Amino acid sequence: MAETQVQQMGVGDPTGAIQQCILSLHNIGVVKFGRFTLKSGMQSPVYFDLRLIVSYPKLMETVSELMWAARPGTDYDLVCGVAYTGLPIATVISTKQNVPMLIRRKETKGYGTKKLVEGSYQGNQKCLMIEDVIVSGSSVYESVETLRDLKLDVKDAVVFLDREQGGTANLKAMDINIVSVVTMTEMMSILLKHGCIDQVTHDSVLEFVSSHRDTSIVTKEKTSCKNGIQVMDRKNCSFESRITTTNHPLTRKLFEIMANKKTNLCVAADVTTTEELVSLADKVGPHICLLKTHIDILTNFSQDTIDKLRDLAAKHNFLLFEDRCVTDKA
Numbered sequence: 001m002a003e004t005q006v007q008q009m010g011v012g013d014p015t016g017a018i019q020q021c022i023l024s025l026h027n028i029g030v031v032k033f034g035r036f037t038l039k040s041g042m043q044s045p046v047y048f049d050l051r052l053i054v055s056y057p058k059l060m061e062t063v064s065e066l067m068w069a070a071r072p073g074t075d076y077d078l079v080c081g082v083a084y085t086g087l088p089i090a091t092v093i094s095t096k097q098n099v100p101m102l103i104r105r106k107e108t109k110g111y112g113t114k115k116l117v118e119g120s121y122q123g124n125q126k127c128l129m130i131e132d133v134i135v136s137g138s139s140v141y142e143s144v145e146t147l148r149d150l151k152l153d154v155k156d157a158v159v160f161l162d163r164e165q166g167g168t169a170n171l172k173a174m175d176i177n178i179v180s181v182v183t184m185t186e187m188m189s190i191l192l193k194h195g196c197i198d199q200v201t202h203d204s205v206l207e208f209v210s211s212h213r214d215t216s217i218v219t220k221e222k223t224s225c226k227n228g229i230q231v232m233d234r235k236n237c238s239f240e241s242r243i244t245t246t247n248h249p250l251t252r253k254l255f256e257i258m259a260n261k262k263t264n265l266c267v268a269a270d271v272t273t274t275e276e277l278v279s280l281a282d283k284v285g286p287h288i289c290l291l292k293t294h295i296d297i298l299t300n301f302s303q304d305t306i307d308k309l310r311d312l313a314a315k316h317n318f319l320l321f322e323d324r325c326v327t328d329k330a
């Protein structure tokens with residue numbers, strides 16, 4: 001797609017470039033319907049998986065051109081993609097527009113330079129952030145925060161899809177101006193118009209969006225960034241905010257219990273009968289997040305032991321952790 005053609009778009013997409021792109025993205029399976037767990041833990045009937053475009057170079061070029069055309073300002077010294085899908089898009093923009101690029105890592109390397117930001121930069125350079133999807137704005141915000149710590153001038157961001165779930169307003173409050181190529185409402189109406197989805201699917205997505213418009217920014221970790229090196233500050237993070245720190249469902253579940261029950265107490269149940277174990281679990285259950293068992297020291301262990309513990313874990317909302325050691329070094 002020619003740059004001039006893309007630049008003519010604007011309100012109403014007169015050239016149809018955005019519509020065409022949405023239909024192509026739908027064809028390759030980027031727009032998925034079903035039941036999806038989002039980064040925030042929220043269940044959604046729709047998922048926009050732009051990562052797939054790395055397998056379709058021409059489409060990646062189109063997406064990059066549409067995003068560059070939608071950018072909110074001019075005269076950027078740098079572009080920076082938000083990991084991961086923002087990175088290939090930023091690379092295409094960087095080479096096509098001849099604007100140098102930065103890479104903002106998701107995690108600091110534990111070796112070598114230990115830098116969080118790769119590439120050359122100087123203080124006060126103006127940088128445009130590039131992201132695939134915005135929900136709450138947390139991903140964009142975390143990257144902006146890191147770059148601002150390095151004294152870069154970051155006020156603008158461009159995103160392909162705005163899911164209209166509060167991210168734009170959240171970022172505005174952080175002095176970040178973000179524009180999107182398309183909103184969820186616009187995308188759904190394009191897909192409906194072209195017979196890609198039925199009215200029921202269309203309506204259920206819009207209903208979901210309208211009832212989940214108030215997401216808030218939850219930063220992964222309180223971090224500070226000195227000379228591009230990230231410093232974690234877990235001790236000052238709430239259990240609530242740490243729910244989003246991890247991708248592991250079990251760890252997330254543990255943080256959810258800790259946040260809900262306001263406890264980080266674990267009990268190690270070193271008792272020798274099922275009756276003692278079950279009675280202890282029922283007594284301490286309301287106050288703990290986790291019960292550690294040693295079923296190999298129970299004299300009357302059976303399936304009944306497991307069933308009773310499971311019922312109590314569900315009743316009092318705690319996790320069970322069996323600590324059977326093959327070799328106990330202690």
Ligand SMILES: O=C(O)c1cc(=O)[nH]c(=O)n1[C@@H]1O[C@H](COP(=O)(O)O)[C@@H](O)[C@H]1O
Nearest residue numbers: 038039047048133134135136137138139167
């Ligand atoms: O997990 C999500 O919320 C999500 C929904 C979706 O439809 N597509 C999608 O890519 N995401 C992920 O959500 C991130 C943005 O969420 P926020 O950080 O809350 O704005 C993206 O960078 C994706 O990793």
